[in-house]
Amino acid sequence: GQNIDQPTEMTATEGAIVQINCTYQTSGFNGLFWYQQHAGEAPTFLSYNVLDGLEEKGRFSSFLSRSKGYSYLLLKELQMKDSASYLCAVETGANNLFFGTGTRLTVIP
């Protein structure tokens, strides 16, 4: 079967750094995505990793290890607006994303 594991909830302080981990076991792998989703809104694309290593984009970075079935999303200089759910998703087939249940991040002052 297919499975993606992420922590259910995390809390971090404004200005700090937080790392959200994701482990996956899927039948196919074309790449790994991270999406941000505010309550009641659609997921917004954050990052895409297809090769091992770190991808940096402003305050957000994403890391992938295909051999370990592991990824993390790193958020730096946290802001209150970063409070949201963060979804890890594996593209198992063409345009077929298998999502985890998401990590709800709360940023506190």
Add this chain to the structure above:
Amino acid sequence: DAGVTQSPTHLIKTRGQQVTLRCSPISGHKSVSWYQQVLGQGPQFIFQYYEKEERGRGNFPDRFSARQFPNYSSELNVNALLLGDSALYLCASSLAGGPDTQYFGPGTRLTVL
């Protein structure tokens, strides 16, 4: 440029009824995928269409069907609605039919009573 648009925004139906949800992809995008997101869960893949052909189907019953039109817009149909079909239905578009970044629309919130 406009992003992915979906209509209607909200919908209330009763058990046994049928519903049609609509999606217009980003201009230039030829692939549309549909997802169901139940409250507190991640989105679950339903269908993918590329160039008007079905390219992928998730683990959903035959009550769910979809199609893509020549202008690349798409419709998702659900027949014989069940209470468990209550969810946010998301449409995502991408440029091509292969591995590619998908951009999501705002979704249609369906409530089945």
